[in-house]
Amino acid sequence: MDYLKAFLVGGLICVIGQLLMDHTKLTPARVLVSFVTAGAILQGLGLYQKIVDFGGAGATTPLTGFGYSLAKGAMKEVKEAGMLGAFTGGLKAAAGGVSGAIFFGYIMALLFSPKSKK
């Protein structure tokens, strides 16, 4: 059941992305940034947590999940360390994702060279 929920939620988020790319003039980079921002805003309003509780990794894996971690981390840190936490908490919470992306990106760049599309 968890798998199905994750699939549904993750799939829906991707469908929204595909629709934005097909039917608007937004560049892929802008779609990505909007997703991060949307995740952060939704979590700021307390809504994204509900999606995560329902869809699990289906909600945390897409880029909206990155925005969710940023917002959640910032709010948690504000509670524990005061206003400075708004600036430090987000990055602390998202550090794993950021470092992971850099690390694996680097490894892949070393291992593979790009090929032209067919």
Add this chain to the structure above:
Amino acid sequence: MASKRLGNQTLKLSSPPSMISNASIVGPKEGEGPLAQFFDNILKDDYFGEESWEKAESKMLKEAVKNAIKASGRSNTNINFMFAGDLLNQIVSSSFAARELQIPFVGLYGACSTMAESICMGSMLIDGGFGEAVVCATSSHFSSAERQYRFPLEQGVQRPPFAQWTVTGAGATVLAEAGNGPFITCVTIGKVMDFGIKDANNMGAAMAPAAVDTITAHLNETGRSPEYYDLILTGDLGNIGKAITLDMMQKEGFDIKKVYNDCGSMIYDGAKQDTDAGGSGCGCSAVVLNGYIAKEMKKGNLNRVLLVATGALLSPTTSWQGESIPSIAHAVAIEKTVGEGT
């Protein structure tokens, strides 16, 4: 008025230079297309033995120039000038190729109109008596152009259905004072046109008005009818731009339907090759001219061709800043024999 001018844009070459040799090199995808039999060289791998696509593109251009010169029976030292350009920043494909070729080099930037632009310049130079033989060349590469204009391929961005496919290929033409033809008889230099299209994925529509303006100027100033030519061939408008051009030419009072085609529409089989709206890039008109047109003229299947290479004069920066796409088209009349007929 200067005696060789037929009008504001069209020049008549009083001693028409002869196209004495041609060379074309294409990538694997173009080699699977409908024009494959006309290309001199089909690469199996679009890296061409180099470590980057930019290096591969420059090598294609260099090899095309070398092959064309070889086919002309001359050596680098008795080619007086090289006119070349391409799509990469600071036209590096051309200048890096020229670094090794050691032929006096004039770099041109006309985006995808470069093949016609270089032939215009080369023909005038020869007709003016400043040289006895010149080589004109250009190139483009799908993967280096994607990085230059859109997104690096590594980013894996999806392409919209109306996007054209940049041709991987290079072509070179040797023009000489003396030869048995085909001859460059007239050239029409284009004006920059802009109808306000802003989408860098929709260049066919942006360039069509420039093609129409140049074809109209050419026909009016030479007094020729479209039927004078066996083929009027635009450079890389693709299927969408081609339809717009036919429509706009009709409004200008010229029915060119019977003799009109576009290199971008000819080079791929859209349905089989998933090339959406057709081909684009400097290499598109370069390989169609130096492959298909050159060979068909030699065989006598085509006798009079008007090549109208089209270029979109945008840069990535102007696109990001929301500017529209200015475009240009230059026309070159190529005829098997000199002398006005019907």
